[in-house]
Amino acid sequence: MKLESLKQEAQITLVTMALGSQTLAIPASALREILDPLPVTRVPGAAPFVRHVVNVRGSVVPLANLKIALGITEDSVDERSRILVLELPLDGEPALVAIKADAVYEVATIETAGIERLPETASIWPPDFLIGLYKGPTGFVLLPDLPAIFSAQTAQVATA
Structure with missing residues (x-):
């Protein structure tokens, strides 16, 4: 999903979460469930991005x-x-797919007009993997482009 297509709607409902010290938000429409930590199974030879699998129902x-x-x-x-x-x-x-979050904060509906592109100088974040950011109640919240991340990581494994 790109910023232009996201802004076609006036609002979006997001789930906010922490990864390290960063706060990220993902579309609530993509969320199927939030689970307490589960036992994980390591997949021998798997790439670091998806090194484990979990049993979900x-x-x-x-x-x-x-x-x-x-x-x-x-x-x-x-x-x-x-x-x-x-x-x-x-x-x-x-x-x-499943992702691990260090914490899950809230479900929030925000105005898409408040979502901005990443600054050109924000080279610490991979620009192809982020849709944009917005100002949340405690600081900036990053919007990852999950399909782009998973596609790129899968392609890397396929070419290795």
């Missing part, structure tokens, strides 16, 4: 580490850690 679901794609190096493990199960369009088909 009898389905094997890849557990992605968005910190790798976004270059977030801080680790944060506490009782607020959660697993978000998402349905994303990948290669034109809906796919069930």
Whole structure:
């Protein structure tokens, strides 16, 4: 999803979460459920981005580490850690994936007019992986482009 298509709607409902010290928001429409931490199974030889899978109601679901794609190096493990199960369009088909969040904060509806492009000087974040950002109650909130992240990470593995 790109910023222009996002701004075609007046508002968007987002789920805010923490990855390290960064606050991110994902469209609530992609969220299927939020789970307490689950046992994970490591997949031998898997790429670092999706090194584990989890059992979600009898389905094997890849557990992605968005910190790798976004270059977030801080680790944060506490009782607020959660697993978000998402349905994303990948290669034109809906796919069930999971991501780990250091904390999940809230569901918020924001005006899309308040979403801005990343500044050109914001080279610490991969621009292809972020739709934009907005000013939240406690600071800036990044909007990751999850389909772009998953497609790029999958393509990297396929060419390796």
